[in-house]
Amino acid sequence: MKAALLEAFGWPEPPLNITEVQDPSIGTGEVLVDVLATCVAPYAAEVFSGARRYPLEPPVISGVGGIGRVVAAGPDATRLAPGDLVWCDSTVRSRDDAVAPDITLQGWSSAGEGGLRLSRHFHDGPFAERMAVPTENAVALGRVAAEDLPRWTALGILLVPYGGLLAAGLQAGETVLISGATGNFGSAGVAVALAMGAAAVVCPGRNAAVLADLERIFGDRVRTVRLTGAADVDTAAMRAAAPDAVDVVLDLLPPSAGTAPVRAAAMAVRPYGRVILMGGVGMLGGEDLALPYPWLMRNSITLRGQWMYPRTANHRLIQLIRSGLLDLGHERVTTFGLDRANEAVAHAAAHPGPFDRTVLMPHNSCTKGS
Structure with missing residues (x-):
């Protein structure tokens, strides 16, 4: 599959390397998705340059959260099925401590030694055609029109x-x-x-x-x-x-x-x-x-x-949007294909204002504004 690989800090030199990498594989407790759209954070350039000092370990496919379509699910998934549209929540929690779980933001950041260890398994994010996510992090979206998918990536900011x-x-x-x-x-x-x-x-x-x-x-x-x-x-x-x-x-x-x-x-x-x-x-x-x-x-x-949000927040926020209480109509979206990931990072840095969304669409080679 194709991916935008962060090989070393220092962006824009070196830039993200748009290259072919091996498809991710999944086991029990994991879901494989085709990445359809992901919002590029306005401060992604600061993360990739090293200015933010995030405990991210290159080489890594970065990005934070996104919308995908299920390709395959592990045997413990009882409701997700291939073809389902899902929100891929970046906030990954360790499963062996329910009281104080370690946390990593998949492809982005982590907290403490436990979070860093967790990030070495759930290492790669959505700047790629496919990614593997924990089963509990693939949250069903239901029906969303294809043209509306870029606006729905605002979930990563709104959450x-x-x-x-x-x-x-x-x-x-x-x-x-x-x-x-x-x-x-x-x-x-x-x-x-x-x-x-x-x-x-x-x-x-x-x-x-x-x-x-x-x-x-x-x-x-x-x-x-x-x-x-x-x-x-x-x-x-x-x-x-x-x-x-x-x-x-x-x-x-x-x-x-x-x-x-x-x-x-x-x-x-x-x-x-x-x-x-x-x-x-x-x-x-x-x-x-x-x-x-x-x-x-x-x-x-x-x-x-408070760092991030509880797992249940994903479903509840999706319902706020579906009910019409939270309107995505004022989102200003500019989309980029995966081949132009470096341009997307630069564009996001130059447009950090309210409701400005820069969206990477790994299966779409075109660039457009909307």
């Missing part, structure tokens, strides 16, 4: 904030503040929070054009705040933007953001509120996040870190 909002126990009618709302993951968080029934979403940011676009797309349930960089001023402005108190703060800022905007947003939450940390701040070094102990304690603030 991340959805996991954070599930961790927060978001209830319909509550107010959410999305720290990083003008970014790719943050804007997805805005859409998901509203689909889950948030009364309002406070969206701080510095990019006035993107803030205006969020208001245009989602209407008056979105409350935008132009950040000044003065922490106390920004915290006060975020509190004032909420129609009532801020119940949940979800941080999705990237490593480059620094801790100051994270802290300013967290401090806007109400007493007994919840703060969920899902971003990359501090992962490349620098100042750590400091929140006042007395403030946390006396206001009974729940502070939680």
Whole structure:
């Protein structure tokens, strides 16, 4: 089969090598799929260059999550069958510890020594014509029109904030503040929070054009705040933007953001509120996040870190989309064939904004915008 192989860090030199590799084989507990479409993360170039310092071991077929069609399933699969359309969830968990499983993001990243060991088996991701995934990670999609498949790859982005909002126990009618709302993951968080029934979403940011676009797309349930960089001023402005108190703060800022905007947003939450940390701040070094102990304690603030999402989130998010509560109509998609994988990575890096999706289609040699 054909694949885009990361042979060494340093992209774009060396670039991904578009080459023939051996087809993956499967055993019990695994499913083989034809990869139809996968969303190229805006920061893929940073991963492939080595700037993100991910514990990814080349040579590797990378990518993170995708849509596929089942070719074959292991003997323990009781419902999946060849021809089924599936979402291939990248979050792979070890099966020998139900309480604290090791995690790897297939073809992308991992946590700790256990996650790295797991990644050496579920090593390769979706930048290829075929891939093998754990049975539990092949989630049935049902009927999706072929022309809609590229938009459905947004699942890989939407699932991340959805996991954070599930961790927060978001209830319909509550107010959410999305720290990083003008970014790719943050804007997805805005859409998901509203689909889950948030009364309002406070969206701080510095990019006035993107803030205006969020208001245009989602209407008056979105409350935008132009950040000044003065922490106390920004915290006060975020509190004032909420129609009532801020119940949940979800941080999705990237490593480059620094801790100051994270802290300013967290401090806007109400007493007994919840703060969920899902971003990359501090992962490349620098100042750590400091929140006042007395403030946390006396206001009974729940502070939680969350990496990715529970397995059940896949099915539940798919249902949110199918119900019409979460609309994919505002997704702006540009597709690339596998032969142009390097162009796709460059395009994704140049188009990291809200609802911009760069999609690799391994069985399609054409390139088009939609």
